[in-house]
Amino acid sequence: MGNLKKSKDNAVIFGVIGGIGEYFNIDPVLLRVILVVITFLGVGTTIPVYLVMALLMPEGNSSRKTTDYNPFSNNSSDYTNKTKPKSQRKEAEKVKEDDWSDF
Template sequence: MNKLTKSSKNKSLFGVCAGIAEYYGISPLAVRLLFIFIPISVAIYLILAAFLPEKNAALY
């Protein structure tokens, strides 16, 4: 089972959008565009950046 984590290989800022994209199997660009165009998403992004664990390459 996949676990939602920040991406360690495809990150622009904190890896949140790339981690969400990896979890759902979609393009990181699509997730980034959603975060840009939805006003409340800035707060959600910062919360996820603070609380999502970093993906540990040794476990995967």
């Protein structure tokens, strides 16, 4: 099974639930739903336990490639020679002030 680690591939907040799901081979979405239901039922220990686990669990390794294109980065080396040329914007047509033909 491996060691219990936070998931980097299946993380929403800290990756704790994703790591538990990967460790026990359970769908993390199901675990998240269970956690939300338990939290709303009034069990007051779920959030503190989650935060303690987030601090104590070691970081997991990502199985994703790190060389993927990131559209939010300003690194031009990520996407060189693949950008589309910018199209020219058309000027808006001038409309007569008394023209109400569209209404």
